[in-house]
Amino acid sequence: MTARGEPPQRLWAVDAGGSGTTALADDGTRWHRRSANPSSVGAPAADDHLLELLREVAGHLGGAPSAGWLATASVTDAAPGEPARSLSAVAARAGLTGTLTVSRDVTPLLLAPPLDGRGLVVVSGTGSGAVACDGVRPPVAAGGCEYLGSDEGSAFALGLAGLRAAIRGADGRAPATRLGPALAAHAAATRHTTPAAAPVSLPGGVPGGRTLAPPGVPAGRADEDVRDLARRLAAEPFPKPAVAALAPAVCACWLDGDEAATGVVRDALRDLTAAARAARDAAGLTGRWHAVLSGGVFRGCPPFADALAARLAALGPAAVPVVAHDPAAAVLSALTAQRARDRAGRPRPRWTARQTLTTRGGVR
Structure with a gap:
């Protein structure tokens, strides 16, 4: 209970990545749904997926005013307020009331422990990028301009x-590789009903990984040639998640020595290291600082995370970079910390946007 005898305000958080969306309530209830990123599924579908998810959150909260944080790959630090109103309108339509903070997906990782506003985040999920902050000035990003402009690594x-x-190896332009059969088999094994971030066993003896394929990625045929696979994926209107879903098979072949x-x-690894160095230098990050690795590639293939961490050691972090195993929990942690700053009268970071959700389904 609060000092006025009222129940504490409920909290919820959403991590909206390129291949899936996860919501987490303060009581530990969790929901997984398809991507709400327009570049992955298109703007209409993105809004529909987010609306479906937030309606479940609103129903769980019982209509009580709440505080939420939506962290999404479709928002930039430079102008979080522009998409914030449209995202908040979706939240209001879902029946949520109270307040909503909107930011890019990596911002909570910067604000939550262990970085607490100062350090480096390197992302390798459906997309990629690096963001650094010196704790004083706004964060600086390297990459993060979607799959046509960046997303290396x-x-x-x-x-x-x-x-x-795989195709170069199949048609003789390069030495033979196991990538072709591995990619075709992985595509065939990917079921369209598999929830994003559901545990799977990767080929090549890598247990406990996480699929990067969202629901809706068409399953391939068991006898599909890799060239047919490439043509089929090219015919998809939004191929990014389906192409990203092949990454576990690539990592498995790497670990098998292909x-x-x-x-x-x-x-x-080279590209991610270059992005990390560029972000660190642009942010003026010196002295003691820490780094966090976030994204499905790091979570699904720990040796890949270890290999990058070894390379990042040359950049000067105070400790071995840690992998963010639960981004939605990091968003909720950042929300909790932000509310403490609000109570203390400390200003909000300029790279987040806050909206008030009204009881009439609108935003002000």
């Missing part, structure tokens, strides 16, 4: 490079 980049390497896959992973 991401699941999409791994999947695309692996697919191309030469072509090793080259793909080596390039990805």
